Amino acid sequence: MADVRLDGVAKAFGSVQVINDLNLAVDDGELLVFVGPSGCGKSTMLRMISGLEDVTRGRIMIGGRDVTHVAPSRRRVAMVFQSYALFPHMSVADNIGFGLKLARTPPAEIRRRVAEVARTLQIDPLLDRKPRQLSGGQRQRVAIGRSIIRNPEVFLFDEPLSNLDAALRIRMRLEIARLHNRLGVTMIYVTHDQTEAMTLADRIAVVNGGSIEQLGSPMELYDRPANLFVARFIGAPSMNVIPGTVTVEGGVPAIACGETRIRLSAGPVPPGTSDATLGVRPEHLSAVNKGEGDFAGRVEIVEDLGAESLVYLQTGLMADSLTMRVTAGSGLSAGDAIGVRLDPARLHLFDSRGLAIR
Amino acid sequence: MERENRFWRIVLLALPLAVFAVLVVWPLFSSFYYSFTNWNGFDSRYEFVGFRNFAKIYTDKLFLNAAINTAIWMVAAILLPTLLGLGLALLIDSRIPGGTIFKSVFYLPICLSAVVVGQIWVWIYQQDWGLLNTVIWTVTGERPAIAWLAKPETALGSVIVAWSWQQTGLSMVIYLAGLVSIQEELLEVCEIEGASAWQRIRLVIIPLLTPATIVVIALSVINSLKGFDILFIMTGGGPFHSSDTLAMHMYNESFRKYLMGYGSAISVVLFLIALTIIRIYFRQLRKLDEIHG
């Protein structure tokens, strides 16, 4: 059982600064997800925690112990890689028991513990196979088996599901959540997939350009994104963002987007704000009769997803279309001219630097 | 279009095939043919003697001697360069300082012909002013009187060392390429799971280098089977046949004693031995292939 703390951690490869001043505390037993676009430094952060990568600056603590200069094998961490990283020449059993064998555990005990781990991961019929005789999902289970057998205190996952097909990804996601519930150990999980992050995480750290943009529970990030980047990154389909100018008329703030004025009930706007961005999630738009609502729109495309539909709208607000999420059977079809209403309580406003105005 | 393609395919294949036929197939068949004759190498007259040449092999003490030497030569010439090459590759791969220089230094001998290598080592082994004896002299303070290549006990071993010096560079380069192709993450797993350097090499790196080992051993087998030139330069099979190999023996019988028929019979036997070794090797290879995929 261990918490993980990063104090002022930075990493440069040569002259390229990849991670700037990272401060983070992961609680004991927490499942924290690093999510962000490709190349933002997620893997580097994970690899510094595992010890595979040295830090350029700063301090890493695991379970209250300073491990900044401790070898990876002595940090009591386990790592699961996107590529599974199974040894192709070893059987499944030998792969799972690898760490125990290195520690010169008696063969009988290795066999017993491998069997136990294989049973919990439901791969016991596969123990004699070679990795290349397994499917992607089975391989990832073996990799997870290898990592749990030594009872590590911290699990590190680097995009473990990215090589799997969509259906399997959802199943394995569930299994990792179960594993976390059962073992109750600290897990740090890296993904570029915001859905994976939302569904798995106790807390999410949204990473961009080597820094954490925001850290919080999934719903915190969804409901109160700290900036435009988080707002756009979390949630699928993405939040609609509409550029405009903030005005205050008779004490009531509003945002002018082209010809359209939208009244803002969302708190006081700091004086001096002018250029701003309005953000609204697709489910907070609704279709009303033509001529009513906040502005007019024309239905461009309707995507039926079964339980709900995504409606893409052309409006006079900006060149891009807006996305609206409605329950199925809305009766909308391409070409319809409608009015669009925004849920005034669910609007987000961002200043010219992209920071949320609350 | 298709027809034109076929035309060029045949033309382009014909030339190398013709060269192969003239330089390999024809000599092969003619030595089969002459092995049943008593031809002396230049007379236009000769007689067929049936299997008499092959019968002679049975009783030829020098043949047995050469066969034993060939076995020693092959085992040593396969083991030494393979193990040394692997060791060097692992050292250089572990990023010791000056690795690139080592790489060039050890690879250099491959660029030399066996004749040059042989001559260099003849100098090294020279009794009075050779490098080896000079070094021994400096270290021990005693002047050694060993004529390495002229003593029956040391001649074959000395040539094997020279040969290994050349071949090690080749296997080192192949192993280095093999090391590069090992997936980085597998080594990181070793690091996280706490493998010692020796455990990593024994349990992970060497098994993963199997494809490279297959190539290295194949080249060593083939090169050592035809290893003749360096022996010819350094000892000529002597002294007292102590470094004779089958290839050397065949040369002596054919071109020194002018027993071309008997020499051909030896070459046929050598050919069959080589064929057997190569077939065994390929059979093992297929088994390995089934495991590694």
Ligand SMILES: Nc1ncnc2c1ncn2[C@@H]1O[C@H](COP(=O)(O)OP(=O)(O)O)[C@@H](O)[C@H]1O
């Ligand atoms: N060993 C390295 N040498 C130089 N640059 C690196 C190295 N590893 C990663 N980088 C750079 O660091 C940045 C972050 O990489 P990474 O942590 O792998 O991103 P992510 O996992 O978020 O996709 C990238 O721009 C990448 O090019």
Ligand SMILES: [Mg+2]
């Ligand atoms: Mg990555």
